[in-house]
Amino acid sequence: MGGTQSQRPRVLGSVRRPVTRADVAQLAGVSTAVVSYVLNDGPRPVAPRTAERVRQAVALLGYRPNASARALRRGRTETIGLILGDSLNPLFTEYTSQLTKAAAMRGEALLIRDSRQDATVEAQIVEQLIDRQVDGLLFASPYSSSVNPHALRAAGIPSVLIDCPGPVPGRLSVGPAAQEGAERLVDHLIEHGRGRIALVVGERGFGHPDPRELGWQFAQHRSQLRPGPVIRVPFTREGGYTAGRQLTRAGEGVDAVFASNDLQAAGVLRALHEGGARVPDDIAVVSFDGTRESEFCWPPLTVAQQDLPRMAEVAIDLLHSEPDAPGRHVRVPTTLVTRASCGCPGVHA
Amino acid sequence: MGGTQSQRPRVLGSVRRPVTRADVAQLAGVSTAVVSYVLNDGPRPVAPRTAERVRQAVALLGYRPNASARALRRGRTETIGLILGDSLNPLFTEYTSQLTKAAAMRGEALLIRDSRQDATVEAQIVEQLIDRQVDGLLFASPYSSSVNPHALRAAGIPSVLIDCPGPVPGRLSVGPAAQEGAERLVDHLIEHGRGRIALVVGERGFGHPDPRELGWQFAQHRSQLRPGPVIRVPFTREGGYTAGRQLTRAGEGVDAVFASNDLQAAGVLRALHEGGARVPDDIAVVSFDGTRESEFCWPPLTVAQQDLPRMAEVAIDLLHSEPDAPGRHVRVPTTLVTRASCGCPGVHA
DNA sequence: CCGGAAGGAAACCCATGAACACCCCCGTCA
DNA sequence: TGACGGGGGTGTTCATGGGTTTCCTTCCGG
Structure with a gap:
């Protein structure tokens, strides 16, 4: 920033030089090594009285070790x-x-x-x-x-x-544990009567294979349901919005949507509302993640919540x-x- | 983490010691000072041919200056x-x-x-x-x-x-410029026929006086409107929710709400939806901030957007x-x- | 012989810790 | 009983980490 160490203006009587271990050592009447030993608790014992003097000096001067120097020496930041x-x-x-x-x-x-x-x-x-x-x-x-x-x-x-x-x-x-989470979400939808469940997921999904997609497939398969459509859009609110519009237009009889993350879900919701669909009456929406935002969507989202x-x-x-x-x-x-x-x-x- | 610099296992023939400026200096056949001059572009000129040799050595060795050491010396991190x-x-x-x-x-x-x-x-x-x-x-x-x-x-x-x-x-x-922003929002509401505008704001507001609150007051005053109710709740979605519930219950004839931030607005919206109010037909909602989330609320929020x-x-x-x-x-x-x-x-x- | 350009040596930033110095007490042996 | 060796307990000295910068040296041309 503007003022560097060296050109710092000298206030009369108090050259505001940062306190170093040398100052502490001097005040405590010991060497700098001892200060180091006291502050780092070892590797060698220090006589209790000496340690106490050092600690007092530290407190008195308000000494704080220099992180850069320590990092340089220890090799860890x-x-x-x-x-x-x-x-x-x-x-x-x-x-x-x-x-x-x-x-x-x-x-x-x-x-x-x-x-x-x-x-x-x-x-x-x-x-x-x-x-x-x-x-x-x-x-x-x-x-x-x-x-x-x-x-x-x-x-x-x-x-x-x-x-x-x-x-x-x-x-x-x-x-x-995404696959299990996805399965539970989809099972939940199925248990409550949803029969055609679309999947909204990123273009490249999450890895290969995408566990969310697998979970969605397996859950449907277990219930002998015909897999719903898969819509691939970016993992963003805008992506979800695109997907939602596609769903409202196509009208493939989809009665539920599984969005792969909360952002997509928010977009899907907006598109469905704009399209005049009633959520959840006409179409249910669930998603993965469970961020705080998901609780304040409209309607609040049923989610597989990650344990962050x-x-x-x-x-x-x-x-x-x-x-x-x-x-x-x-x-x-x-x-x-x-x-x-x-x-x-x-x-x- | 686990492995520190010193105890790093020595691979035969290649002690993976980090490259320092000394290595560069040696390879380029100059002193370390010159390496420093070249890399930092000053404070002193270096002969073009020498500089070139140094640069090649740097590239060859893949040398990267040690930030801790630099920070220690310069006093800036x-x-x-x-x-x-x-x-x-x-x-x-x-x-x-x-x-x-x-x-x-x-x-x-x-x-x-x-x-x-x-x-x-x-x-x-x-x-x-x-x-x-x-x-x-x-x-x-x-x-x-x-x-x-x-x-x-x-x-x-x-x-x-x-x-x-x-x-x-x-x-x-x-x-x-919060006051101006708030005024414009409220003016906008008034221009389109809203006559009783509630303010949702944090318990302690934003400073004293709170410019959002001032803007809200001034705009109403200018239009000779009786000031709407002020509801003080935390600056959170939950706070907004509480405020929204209060509004739906009280039914003071409020036809618009100005939420002081997007979080509160999200809470207000949820409460209004749950209370069966139609937004914006029965009650309009506007807010301050204009985060991305505000665009994907339902309905999307009219906001005073900050220029982050x-x-x-x-x-x-x-x-x-x-x-x-x-x-x-x-x-x-x-x-x-x-x-x-x-x-x-x-x-x- | 002088001046300027170019580069080198070394101090410095601050903390760390290995290696060394010292003191004192104890035990041992003459 | 006194001198000396040994060892635990404390403290100090100093090299080290890597880069920056001041001051000094060298060497060249003029």
């Missing part, structure tokens, strides 16, 4: 990079919030960047984050599994894939696991939250 | 702290996205934390961020104006208040202004975006 494919998706907003919390528990902070789902941008961001010496990287972006693993291993930086549909060889990842606090903890834990550990994927169950949009009896707005 | 009162509010999500972009333009990254509107938590976070040597702080939190200014000045850390309702003595701040890209740029600019500059507040105009919720003719869903 206590900072984690988080790369999001779409930072405006409320799912990732809520995810980020939980991740920040989980990281803070370990004294780590997050540097967050948005790759806008662009592989080139993502590569740049990863480079910038590595330059900043992050201790690890979290990816919630479709390109993450392709670009980086080798460079990351070479740099000795652990990484974890977030919101990952399934195992990726040699990599650590977390994700919702849990997944965030798992992600941070995985990041701290053995550096040479083999790949591993953790699936976290979702919860079925029934609200008005599925039209099931007993749920009033 | 190129990192900015952002403190949010509610990181889940989509307004701040979008704000954050723009701020990240604006900061990245200057090579700076953001460390983001959520104070959950708690002064104690906020103080801790500020301390942690200062420990991490952030070069500046951005506050989008109600407590920011009270707690920190002195400590920050003492630490020589510039700060800017984001989403600030008005000038704060001695401080830098940005905010929407602009405000983010201003915020970062202010942060880089003269350290001893006097306080300053920048007001950025909002845009009236008409959608279906205000029921004005000519706007179809």
Whole structure:
């Protein structure tokens, strides 16, 4: 920013020089090493009286260790990079919030960047984050599994894939138990009399095969239902809107829609309302994610809710696991939250 | 994480030691100082041929400067702290996205934390961020104006208040031209025949006086309208919901609602729908912010839209202004975006 | 012989921790 | 009983991490 350390104006009588360990050492009448030992609790014992003097000096001077110097020396910054494919998706907003919390528990902070789902941008961001010496990287972006693993291993930086549909060889990842969640949602629709259920999903889906799509298929198959139409649109509100318009126009007798995420669901809802369809009477809508927004849609959405606090903890834990550990994927169950949009009896707005 | 620099396993023949400027210097046959001059473009000229050799060595070795070391030496980390009162509010999500972009333009990254509107938590976070040597702080939190200014000045850390309702003595701040925005919204309602307009606003409002509230008052006054009721609830979807229920029950002949932010508006809408009111026929709803979510409410919301890209740029600019500059507040105009919720003719869903 | 251009040596930013120095107490042996 | 060796407990010294920058040296042409 404007004022650098060196040219800081000297206020008379108080050259506002930051307090360093040397000041503390001098005041406490010890060497700087002892200050270090006291503050870091080891690796060697310090006489209680000396330690006390040091602590008093620290308090008196308001000394705070310099993070840059510490990072340089220790080779760790206590900072984690988080790369999001779409930072405006409320799912990732809520995810980020939980991740920040989980990281803070370990004294780590997050540097967050948005790759806008662009592989080139993502590569740049990863480079910038590595330059900043992050201790690890979290990816919630479709390109993450392709670009980086080798460079990351070479740099000795652990990484974890977030919101990952399934195992990726040699990599650590977390994700919702999406297929089960999707099945429960679709089963729920079927149990309450819906017979033709459309699927709205991203163009490339979530991985291959897409567990949400599988769940949707299996549930219908189990009930010997003819599979409803699949509409492929981007994972955005606008995408969902497009899908919804298609549904209202086509009128293929669809009486329920399963949207793959809350954003698409919001778009579908808007299109259905505009098209004059009554939700849930004419057509039910359910979706995956269960962000806070889903509760305040109209009608409130029945969803398979992801357990973000849990997944965030798992992600941070995985990041701290053995550096040479083999790949591993953790699936976290979702919860079925029934609200008005599925039209099931007993749920009033 | 698990593996630290020092105990990294030595692969035979290739001790994966990070490349330092010394390696580059050796390969290029110059001293480390010259490498520094070349990479930082000064402060002294380097012979073109030498510079070229250095650049080649850099490229060949894939050398990347160590950010911690640089930060230690320069006393600047190129990192900015952002403190949010509610990181889940989509307004701040979008704000954050723009701020990240604006900061990245200057090579700076953001460390983001959520104070959950708690002064104690906020103080801790500020301390942690200062420990991490952030070069500046951005506050989008109600407590920011009270707690920190002195400590920050003492630490020589510039700060800017984001989403600030008005000038704060001695401080830098940005905010929407809220009063004007509110007036336009309310004028718009009045022009289209609404005569009794309720205000939904946070318990403590936005500052004293609250410009949104003022705008709402003035616009009604100008049109010689009796002011509608004021309902004070938290700035959340749940708060808006409570307000909406109150409105449907009371039935004070209110035919329009001005919600102070998009979250409250979402809650109001849900409550009105549940109460069987038709929006906008029976009652119009407008709100402030204009987040993406507002476009996909039902019906889509007419809003005073904040110019977040602009405000983010201003915020970062202010942060880089003269350290001893006097306080300053920048007001950025909002845009009236008409959608279906205000029921004005000519706007179809 | 002087001046300027180009590059090198070394101090510095701050914290860390291995290696070393010291003190004191104890035990052992003459 | 006194001298000396050994060892635990404390503290200090100093190299180290990697980049920046001041000051100094060298070498060239004029």
